[in-house]
Amino acid sequence: MKPSDHTPIMRVRDLTKTFPVASSGLDRVRGLPAKSVKALTGVSLDLLRGETLGIVGESGCGKSTLARCLVRLYDADSGTLEYDGTNVLGLRGKNLRSYNRRVQMVFQDPFSSLNPRMTVGQVLNEALAVHRLRSSREIPGRIQELLELVGLPKDASERLPHEFSGGQRQRIGIARALSVEPETLIADELVSALDVSVQAQVVNLLLELQERLHLTVMFVAHDLRLVRHISHRVAVMYLGRIVELSSTEKLFSSPEHPYTQALLRAAPDLDPSRKNTLEAVHGELPSPLNPPSGCAFHPRCPKAFERCTLEVPKLEARGLEGHESACFLYEPSSKFKLNLNLLEKP
Amino acid sequence: MNPQTATTLLELRDLRTVFHTARGALTAVNGVNLSLHEGEVLGLVGESGSGKSVTLRSILRLVRPPGKVSGTVLWRGTNLLELPESRLRKVRGGEISMIFQEPMTALNPVLNIGEQITETLQEHTNLSSQDRNARATELLELVGIPSPKERLKDFPHQFSGGMRQRAMIAIALASNPKLLLADEPTTALDVTIQDQILKLLLRLKDTLGMGVILVTHDLGVVAQTCDRVAVMYAGRIVEVAPASELFAQPRHAYTLGLLNSVPGAQSTRRPLIPIPGAPPNLANLPPGCPFSPRCPYVTNACKLEQPALQAISSTRLSACIHFDRLEPVNAQPPPEVQP
Ligand SMILES: Nc1ncnc2c1ncn2[C@@H]1O[C@H](COP(=O)(O)OP(=O)(O)O)[C@@H](O)[C@H]1O
Ligand SMILES: Nc1ncnc2c1ncn2[C@@H]1O[C@H](COP(=O)(O)OP(=O)(O)O)[C@@H](O)[C@H]1O
Ligand code: SF4
Ligand SMILES: [Mg+2]
Ligand SMILES: [Mg+2]
Numbered sequence: 063m064k065p066s067d068h069t070p071i072m073r074v075r076d077l078t079k080t081f082p083v084a085s086s087g088l089d090r091v092r093g094l095p096a097k098s099v100k101a102l103t104g105v106s107l108d109l110l111r112g113e114t115l116g117i118v119g120e121s122g123c124g125k126s127t128l129a130r131c132l133v134r135l136y137d138a139d140s141g142t143l144e145y146d147g148t149n150v151l152g153l154r155g156k157n158l159r160s161y162n163r164r165v166q167m168v169f170q171d172p173f174s175s176l177n178p179r180m181t182v183g184q185v186l187n188e189a190l191a192v193h194r195l196r197s198s199r200e201i202p203g204r205i206q207e208l209l210e211l212v213g214l215p216k217d218a219s220e221r222l223p224h225e226f227s228g229g230q231r232q233r234i235g236i237a238r239a240l241s242v243e244p245e246t247l248i249a250d251e252l253v254s255a256l257d258v259s260v261q262a263q264v265v266n267l268l269l270e271l272q273e274r275l276h277l278t279v280m281f282v283a284h285d286l287r288l289v290r291h292i293s294h295r296v297a298v299m300y301l302g303r304i305v306e307l308s309s310t311e312k313l314f315s316s317p318e319h320p321y322t323q324a325l326l327r328a329a330p331d332l333d334p335s336r337k338n339t340l341e342a343v344h345g346e347l348p349s350p351l352n353p354p355s356g357c358a359f360h361p362r363c364p365k366a367f368e369r370c371t372l373e374v375p376k377l378e379a380r381g382l383e384g385h386e387s388a389c390f391l392y393e394p395s396s397k398f399k400l401n402l403n404l405l406e407k408p
Numbered sequence: 409m410n411p412q413t414a415t416t417l418l419e420l421r422d423l424r425t426v427f428h429t430a431r432g433a434l435t436a437v438n439g440v441n442l443s444l445h446e447g448e449v450l451g452l453v454g455e456s457g458s459g460k461s462v463t464l465r466s467i468l469r470l471v472r473p474p475g476k477v478s479g480t481v482l483w484r485g486t487n488l489l490e491l492p493e494s495r496l497r498k499v500r501g502g503e504i505s506m507i508f509q510e511p512m513t514a515l516n517p518v519l520n521i522g523e524q525i526t527e528t529l530q531e532h533t534n535l536s537s538q539d540r541n542a543r544a545t546e547l548l549e550l551v552g553i554p555s556p557k558e559r560l561k562d563f564p565h566q567f568s569g570g571m572r573q574r575a576m577i578a579i580a581l582a583s584n585p586k587l588l589l590a591d592e593p594t595t596a597l598d599v600t601i602q603d604q605i606l607k608l609l610l611r612l613k614d615t616l617g618m619g620v621i622l623v624t625h626d627l628g629v630v631a632q633t634c635d636r637v638a639v640m641y642a643g644r645i646v647e648v649a650p651a652s653e654l655f656a657q658p659r660h661a662y663t664l665g666l667l668n669s670v671p672g673a674q675s676t677r678r679p680l681i682p683i684p685g686a687p688p689n690l691a692n693l694p695p696g697c698p699f700s701p702r703c704p705y706v707t708n709a710c711k712l713e714q715p716a717l718q719a720i721s722s723t724r725l726s727a728c729i730h731f732d733r734l735e736p737v738n739a740q741p742p743p744e745v746q747p
Contacts, residue, residue, distance in 0.1 A: 114677075120598035227686050257455040257625065262669040262682035269679060284599070287628070291671030291680070310676060328603035330628030332670065334651045337632060339610070342603045346568055 070108035071246065071278055072132070072165075077105040077141035079127050083351065099350045101127040103302040104141070106377065109246070114272065114279040116293030116310070118286055118325070120347060123299040125282045129250045132280070133167045134158060145246075163193045166244035168235050168252055175235060176223040182209075182234055183219030189241040204241070212237045212267060229260035233267065240271065246278040254283060265292060286329045290314055298322045301350060301358040304377050308385040318380065318387040321359045357389070365391060414445035417587060417619045418467070421480040425459075425466045428474040434691045436462040436475070438643035441717060444587070449613060449620040451634030451651065453627065455666075457687060459643040460623040464589045468500050484586075502532045505580035509592040511572040514579075515564040521548070521575050522560030525582050532583035547578040552608055570601035574608070581612065588613070591623045606633050627670055631655055639663045642688050642698040645717055648725040657736060659720055660728040662699045667737045681738070697729070705730045 079102040089097075101124045109115050117125050130136040132143065134150065143150040145161060153161050169175040176185060186205045190196055196204050209218050212233040223231055232252065239247060252268070253261040269292065272279055283289050289296055290310055297307040298319065306319040317323045321343075328342035345362040348354050354361050360370040369390050379385065380392035425437035436459045444450050452460050466477045469488065481488040483504070488496060500506075508514050516524055525544040529535055535543060541560075548556035551574040559567075567575055573593060580588060590609065594602035610633060613620050624630060630637055630651060637654050639647040639662065647660035658664040668681035685702045688694055694701050696711040703710065710729050717727040728734070 120600065229686070258627070258669040259455065259665060259683035260686070262671075262680035263684075265671070266679045266682060269677060286599070287671050291676055294677075324600060328600045330603070330606075330626065330632040332628050332631050332655065332667075332672070334631040334655055339607065341607050343600050344604075346570055346601070347598065 068110050071111040071146055072109035073142070073144040074108070074132070075106045075142045075144075077102055077128070077131060077143065078139045079124075079131055079136060080139055097351055100302050100353065101350070102131065102138070105299075105302075105304055106141075107297055107304060107307060109278060109280060110295075111278055112276060113294040114281050114292055116289035116296040117280060117282045117299060118284060118289045118296060119299035120284060120325075122301075122347065122350060124302045125284075125299060126250055128299075129167060129248050129280065129282050133162060133165055133248055135167070159193070163195075163242045164244055165246045165248065166239040166242065167248045167250065168239045169250055176231065178223055181220055181222055182214070182226075182237075185223075185234065185238055186219070186241050189238050193242045195242060208237045208241055211240065211271070227260070228256050229263055232256065232264050236264075236267065236271070240275070243275075244277070246280070248280045248282070250282045251284070252281070253288065254285065261288070268292070286325065298325065301348065301353055303358065303388065305359065305389070306385075306387040307377065308382075308387075312382060312385050316382075318385065318392055319359075319389045320363045320365055320391070322387075324362075414448070416443045417446045417448075417484070418621075419443040419480075419482040420463075420467070421482065423463065423466055423477070423479040423481065425462050425471055425475055425477045428476065429691075432691045435643055435693075436690060437466055437477075438693075439479075440643075440645050442638055442645055442648070444619050444621060446619055447613070447617055448636060449610070449622055449634045451630040451637040452621055452623045452640060453625065453630050453637060453666075454640035455625060455687060457690075458640040459690075460625075460640055461591050463640070464506065464591050464621065464623055467589065468504060468506065469496060470500075470506075498532075501528060501580075502583045503585055504587045504589065505583060505585040506589040506591070507573075507576050507580050507593050509595045511569075511576040512564060514576050515572065517564055520561050520563050521567075521578075524575075524579050525560075528579055528582040543582070544578075547582055548575070550581070550612070551575070551578045552604070553578070570597055570605065573597065573601075573605055577605075577608070577612070581616065584616070585618060587619045587621070589621050589623075592625070593622070594629065595624070595626070602629075609633070627666065639666070642693060643690060644698060644727065645725075646699070646727045648717070650723055653724060655737075658734060659724060659726040659731040660699075661703045661705045661730065661734060662728075664734050664737065665702070665704075672738055697727070705733060 081099045081101055083097040083099055105128060119125055127136060131138045138151060145165065150161055183205055186208055187201055190201050190204060205219055206216065209216060214230060214233050223234065226234065253264045256264060271277065281289060281292055293310050295308065296310050296313045297304045300321050306313065306317065306322045317326055324343035343362050348358065348361065356372050357370045357375050360366040375388040375390050377386050377388040379395045380387055381395065420440050420442045423437055423440040427434045427436060440463060452463065454460055462471060465471050467481050469477060471477050477489060483499065488499065522544050525547055526540045529540040529543055544560055545556045548559060553559050553571060553574050564572055594605050597605060606629065622634060634651045637649060637651050638645050639660060641662045647663050654663065658667055665683040669683060671680060683702050688698055696713055697715050700706045700710045715727045715729050717725050720726045720731055
């Protein structure tokens with residue numbers, strides 16, 4: 063399936079989020095400046111109506127922070143976020159609630175996001191009541207519909223979360239998100255905690271629901287194989303920035319950014335005949351407290367040259383149309399073509 | 409490696425570990441027979457709860473009450489399960505070392521890394537105090553820790569996750585083990601760091617001539633690192649095969665189910681082929697083949713008697729009655745999607 067059309071439903075521009083880090087007493091006595099983690103540094107992307115956009119990257123690169131900023135669980139420090147033409151960062155009260163109904167987040171840990179003392183029926187009831195989508199008379203019927211939609215048994219509404227397996231709890235989380243009839247789902251490591259056989263069940267459910275309900279999905283995960291399977295397009299993050307964004311096929315067949323290349327080489331191949339004895343990439347992930355200058359990947363990059371240490375490469379089209387990367391090895395195609403990004407700004 | 413000519417390093421015979429709990433007896437390891445050859449990397453793979461960790465811990469008698477281990481663990485001719493505790497301690501952390509998913513559970517937070525290495529060296533080698541210090545630096549260098557001499561004085565919390573894993577490996581190697589038991593050593597790590605650690609382990613195995621049992625739930629890790637694979641389900645080994653043969657054509661319906669569940673490269677956005685249902689309750693196994701309630705190939709014969717793990721070729725074992733009827737990986741039509 064291809065996304066139903068290619069208009070962006072969500073536009074993210076230059077989103078930045080910094081977390082303060084508690085400094086030690088000694089640092090304060092010495093008068094050292096307060097430290098902070100730059101979790102997101104100028105993230106820009108479009109989420110297209112009806113697509114699944116995968117977000118991959120290693121731990122700490124900012125995937126969850128991005129997801130949380132998009133649903134306003136975190137307030138971004140700067141940048142803009144537009145949804146269906148509305149400025150989301152300015153929303154308050156009723157308008158924010160309405161946005162949160164249209165854009166729902168499904169969490170990583172099915173345990174922690176469910177109240178252990180509420181039955182599944184109560185969990186769904188609460189979600190439905192908050193947004194007043196159904197009259198109280200209609201709610202029981204809607205709950206049965208939802209349970210059926212996500213493949214849970216009818217009697218599930220009477221039971222508590224701990225009575226379900228991991229895969230079933232994840233279905234409950236999805237049912238709760240879907241209860242308010244959202245247009246967009248932001249799924250953060252939705253199936254990461256599940257065993258592969260159960261993971262496959264939940265992935266199938268997600269694919270099927272997306273078709274049936276015409277959902278737009280942002281699928282955040284660290285598992286490349288899974289993201290490849292499920293996404294139309296993929297964004298690769300490294301240390302708070304997107305370093306490459308492309309259609310899934312192009313990203314996996316001809317990755318441009320050396321980090322993407324390393325990530326793909328490092329992911330263990332299921333074919334034992336394709337063994338590689340060399341490390342995909344040397345060195346550790348740098349500390350986000352003290353990110354490297356220039357391209358954050360340069361200390362680990364086998365192809366880095368002087369410019370990489372001095373200047374931050376921009377995420378832009380550098381070759382194939384619709385394939386953006388942030389690496390100086392490639393000349394930006396905007397030098398020759400009209401740059402659409404510039405047109406948007408007054 | 410040809411199993412007929414290779415020397416057997418470790419042999420498990422009818423290994424059984426039962427936890428006697430208030431809810432009844434739970435058989436976590438259920439009659440496991442398995443052997444490891446010298447210099448071999450054997451993968452032990454299966455989903456969570458299948459008994460992989462308990463199997464590893466049972467080898468070294470690290471299972472605490474109410475767990476009870478029986479059977480035979482034959483290590484270079486001696487049954488470890490019958491060895492007096494004092495002699496077992498020489499083997500544990502000596503000839504056989506173990507590493508874990510969470511290095512912090514194995515590392516001592518109040519000793520620096522150097523002290524932890526020299527402690528092991530003191531217990532398991534005859535090196536002088538001076539030689540021990542030199543050896544500790546060597547070991548850190550061996551596992552790829554930069555400025556090893558300086559890092560010896562660091563405490564575990566001063567290391568990153570990947571470096572901690574390297575430090576734990578260095579401690580495990582201090583005794584010159586002949587066998588390394590590795591329980592999900594890279595599961596908590598990022599993929600580029602996992603790749604580094606796995607390649608490190610393979611290099612070390614070659615230079616030090618160790619055997620390795622690698623427990624993992626990740627089939628990609630198995631494909632990239634193991635010579636042979638044992639697949640575990642509900643406390644039992646259901647299939648053993650050289651890695652290349654296993655991935656080419658599984659010979660147990662559960663292995664086929666596992667491989668089908670993993671998203672492949674070609675099948676973008678098509679439904680995957682999951683295994684229906686969930687693993688059985690270990691305190692109350694179904695009769696016959698433990699996989700039969702979830703198996704698409706099940707027949708009456710499967711439910712009558714527990715199929716034994718049998719040789720099906722010169723290199724492979726399977727406990728599946730229908731081992732010769734299984735389709736190739738990803739060949740089954742996708743199942744009906746649940747309503
Ligand atoms: N609430 C928070 N307070 C302080 N730091 C945070 C918080 N959330 C995330 N961070 C930091 O921001 C960075 C990005 O984290 P996160 O978005 O969780 O990454 P990912 O989901 O990709 O693993 C990390 O360095 C993390 O430690
Ligand atoms: N100390 C214990 N007491 C009771 N049951 C246990 C104990 N340790 C493990 N088990 C049970 O044994 C089974 C196998 O566990 P484990 O070997 O850890 O699985 P795996 O490593 O394959 O995920 C599980 O059902 C687990 O709950
Ligand atoms: S910009 Fe330079 S350092 Fe960064 S990935 Fe490209 S070549 Fe490597
Ligand atoms: Mg996260
Ligand atoms: Mg385990």
